[in-house]
Amino acid sequence: xxxSKRKAVAEEPNRRGDIVRAAGRLFAEKGYAATTIxxxxxxxxxxxxxxxxxxxxxxxxxxxxxxxxxxxxxxAVAQAAxxxxxxxxxxxxxxxxxxxxxxxxxxxxxxATLLHESRHLxxxxxxxxxxxxxxxxxxxxxxxxxxxxAGLIADDSHVARLFLLGALNWTVQWYxxxxxxxxxxxxxxxxxxxxKPVS
Amino acid sequence: xxxSKRKAVAEEPNRRGDIVRAAGRLFAEKGYAATTIxxxxxxxxxxxxxxxxxxxxxxxxxxxxxxxxxxxxxxAVAQAAxxxxxxxxxxxxxxxxxxxxxxxxxxxxxxATLLHESRHLxxxxxxxxxxxxxxxxxxxxxxxxxxxxAGLIADDSHVARLFLLGALNWTVQWYxxxxxxxxxxxxxxxxxxxxKPVS
DNA sequence: CCTACCGATCGGTAGG
DNA sequence: CCTACCGATCGGTAGG
Numbered sequence: 001x002x003x004s005k006r007k008a009v010a011e012e013p014n015r016r017g018d019i020v021r022a023a024g025r026l027f028a029e030k031g032y033a034a035t036t037i038x039x040x041x042x043x044x045x046x047x048x049x050x051x052x053x054x055x056x057x058x059x060x061x062x063x064x065x066x067x068x069x070x071x072x073x074x075x076a077v078a079q080a081a082x083x084x085x086x087x088x089x090x091x092x093x094x095x096x097x098x099x100x101x102x103x104x105x106x107x108x109x110x111x112a113t114l115l116h117e118s119r120h121l122x123x124x125x126x127x128x129x130x131x132x133x134x135x136x137x138x139x140x141x142x143x144x145x146x147x148x149x150a151g152l153i154a155d156d157s158h159v160a161r162l163f164l165l166g167a168l169n170w171t172v173q174w175y176x177x178x179x180x181x182x183x184x185x186x187x188x189x190x191x192x193x194x195x196k197p198v199s
Numbered sequence: 200x201x202x203s204k205r206k207a208v209a210e211e212p213n214r215r216g217d218i219v220r221a222a223g224r225l226f227a228e229k230g231y232a233a234t235t236i237x238x239x240x241x242x243x244x245x246x247x248x249x250x251x252x253x254x255x256x257x258x259x260x261x262x263x264x265x266x267x268x269x270x271x272x273x274x275a276v277a278q279a280a281x282x283x284x285x286x287x288x289x290x291x292x293x294x295x296x297x298x299x300x301x302x303x304x305x306x307x308x309x310x311a312t313l314l315h316e317s318r319h320l321x322x323x324x325x326x327x328x329x330x331x332x333x334x335x336x337x338x339x340x341x342x343x344x345x346x347x348x349a350g351l352i353a354d355d356s357h358v359a360r361l362f363l364l365g366a367l368n369w370t371v372q373w374y375x376x377x378x379x380x381x382x383x384x385x386x387x388x389x390x391x392x393x394x395k396p397v398s
Numbered sequence: 399c400c401t402a403c404c405g406a407t408c409g410g411t412a413g414g
Numbered sequence: 415c416c417t418a419c420c421g422a423t424c425g426g427t428a429g430g
Contacts, residue, residue, distance in 0.1 A: 033232035050399050159388050166369025167362040174361050189358050249415050
């Protein structure tokens with residue numbers, strides 16, 4: 001029953017989840033290779049051998065963080081894509097959803113690790129991530145196609161998609177929440193940079 | 200005299216330069232933290248203690264690679280910015296120059312290390328890099344201003360500049376020389392994505 | 399999940 | 415630039 005999985009959520013300690021979150025924060029901050037098991041253990045007040053009760057290897061922690069990041073972004077943008085609004089409004093909602101995951105408090109460490117540390121994954125896991133990413137990017141390709149059919153954009157090619165995702169993903173390098181701009185404002189600005197004016 | 204510095208260029212071995220190039224390639228491939236001194240030494244056929252005859256620390260090798268990357272990109276784009284052509288042609292030349300450094304054989308390892316491993320630099324060196332980057336990005340800001348004055352673009356804000364550089368820098372993640380597209384083609388495509396049609 | 403530990407590897411150095 | 419080496423640290427494990 002679900003009862004054993006979700007009791008009083010606040011009480012039930014989830015040490016595995018704690019480790020994944022701590023690992024995500026440290027991987028995002030210092031990089032996978034420069035983060036030690038002792039860093040992660042210390043962040044969740046464990047001894048250095050204890051994380052291995054929850055994960056077989058350090059690599060498995062990276063895998064968990066990256067897959068969590070990919071799943072969260074995919075879910076957020078997929079939902080935004082289904083709102084059934086106009087192509088322009090849908091596109092803006094997708095931009096907001098993607099940026100919320102990259103820049104918001106819940107998702108940013110997972111996203112940053114996904115974007116910057118995936119090369120340290122084993123080839124097999126990397127293939128797993130690539131497959132998810134292909135599915136994800138296909139959503140954006142479709143959004144571009146819809147925008148073109150609506151006459152809002154001139155170029156819906158693959159390269160256009162890659163430029164768009166580059167502009168989005170690079171925000172991780174410069175966006176600061178205290179910089180006076182909200183994520184929604186950033187999304188709107190990119191939208192109006194790419195789409196024809198509302199006329 | 201310069202004679203002692205530049206004799207018969209081909210003969211004169213430059214072991215320090217060899218180390219910087221090898222370090223750049225390895226840092227770009229595996230990341231700074233995951234690259235060992237023994238990797239670098241092996242790549243230039245030295246014993247593991249010998250690189251320290253040329254560099255005091257591993258960190259100093261990273262510094263050399265990153266500053267070389269920054270200097271090369273800055274020089275290439277500065278030259279493209281000074282050709283005295285139309286705003287559109289100048290902008291395209293700058294795009295090409297930036298992408299040539301990121302994706303071409305000579306510069307890509309330095310550039311990739313600059314873009315992805317700078318966080319491992321000491322704060323003092325990081326400040327040095329940031330200062331150079333600010334100067335560099337100011338060139339792009341000016342290019343956007345010129346494009347706006349020429350009526351070729353609607354938004355020449357700071358955020359627009361960051362989106363542009365994001366689209367450019369992200370090419371490192373997906374561009375493959377054997378993919379059938381030249382760097383010049385990529386540059387032109389980004390240009391026509393951002394600027395008003397030639398009319 | 400802790401205690402106690404291991405073998406391997408790391409950046410760096412002394413002396414030549 | 416090599417030889418020979420050092421202390422520190424790393425990921426991971428056995429046994430409880």
